[in-house]
Amino acid sequence: MKKFSESNPLKGYMIMEYLDNLKPVHVYNNVTTNAVKEILRAKAVIEAMSLRFTPEEKKVFSENALSELFGEFFRKEVVGDMMKIFRQFDGGKLAERADEMEKIIPDLMDFKWADQLADELGMQRVLCHGDLWSMNVLWRPKGDDFAIAALIDFQTAHMGCPANDLVRVFSACLSGKDRQEHWEELVEVFYGYLMEEVGNMKMPYTLEQLKESYRRFMPTGAFMIVPMIGPMFEILCKSPDEEQRKKNQIAMNLYTPASGLFGTHVTWNNVEEDMHRELGTSASFGPNKTATNIGEAKGFMSRIVLIDPDWQHKDKELPQKFIVKIVTQLALQQMADTAKKMNAEISPESLAVMESYLKRLHNTEVTVYNHLLKLPEGKVPLAKIYYTKKFSESNPVKGYIIMEYLDKINPVYIYEDVTPKAIKETLRAKAVMEAMSLKFTPEEKQEFNDKHFSGFFGNFFTREMMGSIVAMFRQLGDSKIAEKADELEKVLPDLMDLPWADQLAEEIGMQRVLCHGDLWLMNILWRPDCSTAALIDYQAWNSLTSGILKFFTSISNAHMGCPANDLVRLFTTSLSGKDRQQHWEELVEQFHEYLKEEAAGLEMPYTLEQIKESYRRFLPMGAFMSLPMAGHIFEIVCKNPDEEQKKKYLGIVVEKISCLLDDILYYHERKMKIRKGEQHA
Numbered sequence: 001m002k003k004f005s006e007s008n009p010l011k012g013y014m015i016m017e018y019l020d021n022l023k024p025v026h027v028y029n030n031v032t033t034n035a036v037k038e039i040l041r042a043k044a045v046i047e048a049m050s051l052r053f054t055p056e057e058k059k060v061f062s063e064n065a066l067s068e069l070f071g072e073f074f075r076k077e078v079v080g081d082m083m084k085i086f087r088q089f090d091g092g093k094l095a096e097r098a099d100e101m102e103k104i105i106p107d108l109m110d111f112k113w114a115d116q117l118a119d120e121l122g123m124q125r126v127l128c129h130g131d132l133w134s135m136n137v138l139w140r141p142k143g144d145d146f147a148i149a150a151l152i153d154f155q156t157a158h159m160g161c162p163a164n165d166l167v168r169v170f171s172a173c174l175s176g177k178d179r180q181e182h183w184e185e186l187v188e189v190f191y192g193y194l195m196e197e198v199g200n201m202k203m204p205y206t207l208e209q210l211k212e213s214y215r216r217f218m219p220t221g222a223f224m225i226v227p228m229i230g231p232m233f234e235i236l237c238k239s240p241d242e243e244q245r246k247k248n249q250i251a252m253n254l255y256t257p258a259s260g261l262f263g264t265h266v267t268w269n270n271v272e273e274d275m276h277r278e279l280g281t282s283a284s285f286g287p288n289k290t291a292t293n294i295g296e297a298k299g300f301m302s303r304i305v306l307i308d309p310d311w312q313h314k315d316k317e318l319p320q321k322f323i324v325k326i327v328t329q330l331a332l333q334q335m336a337d338t339a340k341k342m343n344a345e346i347s348p349e350s351l352a353v354m355e356s357y358l359k360r361l362h363n364t365e366v367t368v369y370n371h372l373l374k375l376p377e378g379k380v381p382l383a384k385i386y387y388t389k390k391f392s393e394s395n396p397v398k399g400y401i402i403m404e405y406l407d408k409i410n411p412v413y414i415y416e417d418v419t420p421k422a423i424k425e426t427l428r429a430k431a432v433m434e435a436m437s438l439k440f441t442p443e444e445k446q447e448f449n450d451k452h453f454s455g456f457f458g459n460f461f462t463r464e465m466m467g468s469i470v471a472m473f474r475q476l477g478d479s480k481i482a483e484k485a486d487e488l489e490k491v492l493p494d495l496m497d498l499p500w501a502d503q504l505a506e507e508i509g510m511q512r513v514l515c516h517g518d519l520w521l522m523n524i525l526w527r528p529d530c531s532t533a534a535l536i537d538y539q540a541w542n543s544l545t546s547g548i549l550k551f552f553t554s555i556s557n558a559h560m561g562c563p564a565n566d567l568v569r570l571f572t573t574s575l576s577g578k579d580r581q582q583h584w585e586e587l588v589e590q591f592h593e594y595l596k597e598e599a600a601g602l603e604m605p606y607t608l609e610q611i612k613e614s615y616r617r618f619l620p621m622g623a624f625m626s627l628p629m630a631g632h633i634f635e636i637v638c639k640n641p642d643e644e645q646k647k648k649y650l651g652i653v654v655e656k657i658s659c660l661l662d663d664i665l666y667y668h669e670r671k672m673k674i675r676k677g678e679q680h681a
Helices: 033-048 055-059 063-070 076-092 095-108 112-114 163-173 176-198 207-222 226-239 240-253 266-281 329-339 348-372 418-439 452-456 463-473 477-497 498-501 504-508 564-574 579-599 608-622 629-638 644-676
Strands: 126-130 137-142 145-151 159-160 290-293 303-309 322-327 386-388 401-406 513-515 524-526 532-535 559-561
Touching: 033 126, 033 145, 033 163, 033 176, 063 112, 063 159, 076 095, 112 207, 112 303, 137 513, 159 290, 159 386, 163 176, 163 207, 176 207, 226 564, 266 386, 266 401, 322 348, 322 504, 348 386, 348 401, 348 418, 418 513, 418 564, 452 498, 463 477, 477 644, 564 579, 564 608, 579 608, 579 644, 608 644, 629 644
Parallel strands: none
Antiparallel strands: 126 159, 137 145, 290 303, 303 322, 322 401, 386 401, 513 559, 524 532
């Protein structure tokens, strides 16, 4: 086995025995109580082993596994999609129960409570598998039953309450009748196994504590089985009849290839009908129409399709080409297929959760466009939007945007610098967005996420990931950066306080405004003459060079938050370190002036001093969040065959990173002194 570490940032793997004669057991198979007892014996051994762990060994495992791993998965939108699945089951007979379930979901999915359940009941925490269900057990046939060959997949192992595993294994493996009739007997059997394995050591909990923890965790744990039901239902619904099989596949999700454009559910007929209607034309697509996937290898959230319609019988001026951005998981599914060849797998559960996540991002993007399109033409550099289609209960698989095709654009990468003057065009566009959001009704504001950081990034910026970023800087061969990386590592636990970032506007007394959410160099389209073409990706913006091409063409990370979120990300990725340090305050002042102009007649959402102070406080975290892309950028630059360009670009990136590390450390120390009352803002 080889772990990741500072000295080994890329090669983590295990070499293990190959087991043959195995029998897969799916969630649509039932396992007998006798077979489950074998799992319980193995679990008892694991728990008893953990009673001998030293305090240092326990620290290796998470104590907040449920909130860290599942907090983002089980959002309101994801849960809503699950309820839709239940309403389709058994001819709608489960719909009434789904309605009742939906009412209690907010209280049901309290993961922070679940992480503390052992403490609540006075139980000692033990090592839990974390994902103990039938598909993480290797089985061999044993007559008409099954026998365990091995337990696998310990990635979610954590120190927690044993009920976490028991509820999951009983809910996924047993029939409903067997679980209801035998759970208490099985818990008693497990407790007996544990007593045998513990021997002379002190038991970590009593039998009554274990039973009560099972009862309390049962609602949450059982509901966590739900996301895998949709994919399994689809498998069962596949018919031997090929036509019916294809129909069933196409009807259900975003990660199964369909018969539309590039394997999506959006067809030529959909696009042609939409353009007929929106352009008010009777012209038709011709026999030489073409569709080109111009987004290949540039993301996994959508297909970016360039359409040349070959218009026939034109009755007015029509766009010669246009773009259809289609939400799909097919690129992600291709990654899953590759993973399977390597004996890894992206689970159906993960695909189902990702599907709901992508739908929410797309709908957010459409919502932003709907607001932007109400502004006077030219107010914001915006690609022309011909048509948008949101996901909904009646439209579960066709989410897309048809927009203008912009040519003559140049990419600007993070290893290039943009001038402070060019940045001002982006600031003007951001000011228009914020002023627009000041007119939002309470209902319109609720369409946007207000927990952008803890919701979107909580599962990404883990302790291991942050450690790998620091390790990467130590390998750059620059002694000064390596020294700064050592200092950075010491402050990381306080630096990445994501819930704090979500509340920064309130901390400083600022009104929340609409933020882009991913406003950086690559999410701006630039023309060669430095004029604005478009801002894009309001799920997260895309990009190009020396002058903005269009401000917005994709916005799903848009949220109601603190304006410093966008400013820090924009300045740290676009400007040289020297320009950012020398001109940030001047640029913030210019932005505030733009906002005053755009918000004329409205109450300003914050003062100039408040926006400056929010920038100072957010800079350490916001700058650090720009760093994960540095490794990928270094890799790209180092592959450049032009030695002069390579040297130039490496110099730009190293200068940016060095200045960022300086400012992260300086402003973090300042922020901590303010928190402790040792310094005034």
